[in-house]
Amino acid sequence: MVNKKEKIIESILMLCATVSVLTTIGILWVLISESSSFFSKVSIKDFLTDTQWTPLFAEKHFGILPLISGTLLTTFIAILIALPTGLSIAIYLNEYAPKRFRKIVKPLLEVLAAIPTVVYGYFALMVVTPFLQKFIPDMAGFNALSPGIVMGIMIIPIISSLSEDALYSVPKALREASYGMGATRLQTSFKVLVPAATSGITVSIILAISRAIGETMIVAIAAGQQPRLTLNPLVPIETITTYIVQVSLGDVVQGSLEYQTIFAAGIALFVLTFILNNISYFIKKKFQEKYE
């Protein structure tokens, strides 16, 4: 009797655990089935090589490149801000900062990651863009630069927190050996700790990139809705995520080609982040126990 009850409970728990598998299957099925009807009308070659994305206009083009370039441009700017800042914070907190300071600052920095992204969108549009326009007068009201910067600030805690964990877990012996040789804290950090913690730091950077690629509200609010193939951070662009939002806000008939474009855009986004996430998972598993 008791045994039977135990078995039933175990099955229920297992059933709950399968929900996450069903979610993955669901995502793949939805993306593939909707975009396969899209790709029966638009060739994959056009999708990947056409340099214009105008599915909502009379003259339709379905080249994903402008959306990808917009996505990568904002992501690049974000990483340019977050990587040096985040890594310096991690090194400073790990090697230089007094314990008390570290204990106060770490949770405070994590507040940055807890703020809803729509709030960051407001900052990008209403605070950062007007501020930058004072220095760069020909910057457009919607642009890639200020959402990129704001996104960078948002992902600082991802890099600083995960990198600090990685630095912290470098065995004490390595650190002490370095100090024993007369190295300064800076030399120890960059010549011993950072190389030893490379895998952890890399994982943090990849996660930050993946987060920036998938970020929606900041760019939807502040980057504009004009897909264009450009590296100019001062003009309006459109990211993959913004396009999905733009279509969702309008009245697009379900089952129409316009409706299917958001799933095609979604699959491009999914593939990008999927590759990055798996690289980071692989690195994490492979190098996890190197020093243990």
Place this chain on the structure above:
Amino acid sequence: MKQKFDINRFKDNAFKYFGIACTLFGLAVLSVFLINILIEGLGRLNWQFFTSLPSRKPEKAGILICLLGSIWIMFLTALIAVPLGVASGIFLEEYGKKNKFASFIEINISNLAGVPSIIYGLLALEIFVRILGLGKSLLAGSLTLSLLILPIIIVSTREAIKAVPKSIREASYALGATRWQTIWFQVLPAASGGLLTGVILAISRAVGESAPLIVIGALLYITTIPTSPMDDFAVMPIQIFNWLSRPQKGFIENATAAIIVLLLITFMMNGLAIYLRNRWQKKIKW
């Protein structure tokens, strides 16, 4: 004796100040943002703002409907995601340690955690809104957000359970308790602090989320208070987004005031989570 100028020591100190500058940069930006928000929005926060329906006139508009929508979403999402997530976490940590199925689920969850939130919106649009016919209802929205926060809850459940020492389990088994009795009466109570922290953080994430809800079509101009899970709804972040996309200055002011309310909710939940975590870490010393 004159001290020689040591370039390495100089660099070392220079980096120290650079590190402080970087740390303060993050905090300074955060404070500038918060002060800006308070200056712009505090004047708009009054009783009328909390009790009014949406309106085409910014000075008459309020957040009643979206605030209630967010509260509905918070509870429904918790109701769906917490039992599912905790059960999955227990299964993975206590039952499925060695089998292939569990390690497959584990890879799966770490992948799901990295899927952009807007993709969950696409999933929900097809499955919940179209195939299950739930429409743009509160239920559809909560189901969407539940799937989104499920990986967070599962991971934090596992961490909390992992922290419970073996000796407690063994003592329970020695007294003749079954596996489930041990989990239910010993492991879960001992892990409750960590569990609660994870759950609160996950729900706070759901409350601030807007992208997937926009995809399922929740950006509506609705004027009725939601009273059942099948009603249409709006939530705070979406109302903010809506107001931000309007040209009139009054709506921008409304958006800032609503941001203050949303941040207050977020910070309160995060503060509670940190408090619980600290208390739990202090109270229990294995």
